[in-house]
Amino acid sequence: MAASSLIIGAGPVGLALAVALSKQGQAVTVVDRAPACSSHDGRTIALAQGSCKILARLGVWDTLKGSAHPIHEILVSQEKRQGNVHYRSQDVSTDPMGHLIPMERLHEALLARAREEARITFLRPFVPTALSMNQDNVLLQAEGGQTLEADMCFGVDGRASWVRDYLGFKTRSWDYDQVGIVATLTHTRPHNGVAYEHFLASGPVAFLPLTPFSSALVWSQPPGHADYLMGLDEGAFCDLLAHVFPFLGELTLTAPRRSYPLAGHFVTAPAKGRAFLVGDAAHGIHPVAGQGFNLGLRDVAWFLDQEPRLFEGTSSAALTGAYTQRRMPDIVSMTAMTHGLVKLFSNESRTLRHLRGVGLGIVNRIPPLKKILTRHAMGLSLKG
Ligand SMILES: Cc1cc2nc3c(=O)[nH]c(=O)nc-3n(C[C@H](O)[C@H](O)[C@H](O)COP(=O)(O)OP(=O)(O)OC[C@H]3O[C@@H](n4cnc5c(N)ncnc54)[C@H](O)[C@@H]3O)c2cc1C
Structure with missing residues (x-):
């Protein structure tokens, strides 16, 4: 009998997982404590090329690609113009490096796709209060006394995961002492398909290409400075931003600024018994490289790649072990890469700034190294 x-x-990763498990023939129940899906949070998500391919396998990419904006190049630079590195998709592939998509559009497309699957049932609002596992199944209780039973459960409940805390998954966490300000804006010079990652000593500022004269902004700053920036009127905010990042001309906000406190965490093993953690519940990284959702989607792809029979009967111990073994290297390396980037560039020492400039220059002058880093940013296998 097929597993349940x-x-x-029911965030973007939970919905992608629901479609993946349903494609494996499973009966899937998705619960969420929020009464309705609400993802109008100002975020624009950079989807690596590898993620677009996973979304295509899930049957979502065709409906998304009309509203996605391609990224052809990434230019990484630091203030005072000491060294930069320029990644071009054409060096490794005929595809773009990735695409940008508003979070609400991504969420809507995944929800619509999940609703097409007859094997998926939604229950919301559903506020879980207890979760137990035994040899044969899992039992999930909610406020109001409703109890659900299944063969396996998946905690895809985001950064402050209730499942993670309730089941006592061992977690490492830290604070970046930074706040990410997101917005969309227009500029008087075109971006030409280039995503800019510019490191200021106080934190990175990213411009991600949308239409030819508009971009999504992610500006990470220490909390006090972020409060100050959020308090400025729109004109003063744009003038200050154009001063620290003068390459796109005059700037005008087209959506209100929103702010996110930035912290990081990962669990030392994302599965035990009959429970799995997926997406931000298992790992939360700094948005500096725009990789958090991409990493969660690769967790989902792992389940999509398994033989359906592995989910049946008593083989869940083998499944939890294999999930931990195969996903942890990607989770740890992506967490370390983003953490290292933030720490390396958030340092005002002149010597370090000079060394960073030399490092960026070296990457630029060694094409094989640059190709490896480009493939990594595209979420592609490092071979080929
Ligand atoms: C400023 C910023 C910019 C970003 N930019 C990018 C980017 O460019 N590219 C990229 O790949 N990633 C990016 N990310 C990361 C990305 O947004 C997250 O990795 C992604 O949203 C995680 O999705 P998720 O489904 O795991 O979690 P969430 O989106 O947090 O969804 C969790 C769901 O669980 C529900 N829930 C929570 N608690 C409970 C509970 N107790 N019971 C039941 N339901 C519950 C919530 O209601 C929600 O629906 C960015 C993040 C930030 C902060």
Whole structure:
């Protein structure tokens, strides 16, 4: 008999997972504590090329690609113009490096796709209060006394995961002492398909290409400075931003600024018993490289790649072990890469700034190294 699964959390990763498990023939129940899907949060998501391919396998990319904006190049630079590195998709592939998509569009497309699957049931609002596992199944209780039963459960309930805390998954966490300000804006010079990652000593500022004269902004700053920036009127905010990042001309906000406190965490093993953690519940990284959702989607792809029979009967111990073994290297290396980038560039020492400039220059002058880093940013296998 086909296995059954409970997914706790109907965010973008939870919905992608629901489609993946349903494609494996499973009966899937998705619960969320929020009464309705609400993702109008100002975020624009950079999808690596590898993620677009996963979304195509899930049957979502065709409806998304009309509203996605391609990224052809990434230019990494630091203030005072000491060294930069320029990644071009054409060096490794005929595809773009990735695409940008508003979070609400991504969420809507995943929800619509999940609703097409007859094997997926939604229950919301559903506020879980207890979760237990035994040899044969998992039991999930909610406020109001409703109890659900399934073969396996998946905690996909985001950064402050209830499943993670309730089941006592061992977690490492830290604070970046930074706040990410997101917005969209227009500029008087075209971006030409280039995503800019510019490191200021106080934190990175990223411009991600949308239409030819508009971009999404992610500006990470220490909390006090972020409060100050959020308090400025729109004109003064744009003038200050154009001063620290003068390459796109005059700037005008087209959507209100929103701010996110930035912290990081990962669990030392994302599965135990009959429970799996997926997406931000298992790992939360700094948005500096725009990789958090991409990493969660690669967790989902792992389940999509398994033989359906592995989910049946008593083989879940083998499944939890294999999930941990195969996903942890990607989770740890992506967490370390983003953490290292933030720490390396958030330092005002002149010597370090000079060394960073030399480092960026070296990457630029060694094409094989640059190709490896470009493939990594595109979410592609490092071979080929
Ligand atoms: C400023 C910023 C910019 C970013 N930019 C990028 C980018 O460019 N590219 C990229 O790949 N990633 C990016 N990310 C990361 C990306 O947004 C996250 O990795 C992604 O949203 C995680 O999705 P998720 O489904 O795992 O979690 P979430 O989106 O947090 O969804 C969790 C779901 O679980 C539900 N839930 C929570 N608690 C419970 C509970 N107790 N019971 C039931 N349901 C519950 C919530 O209601 C929600 O629906 C960015 C993040 C930030 C902060």
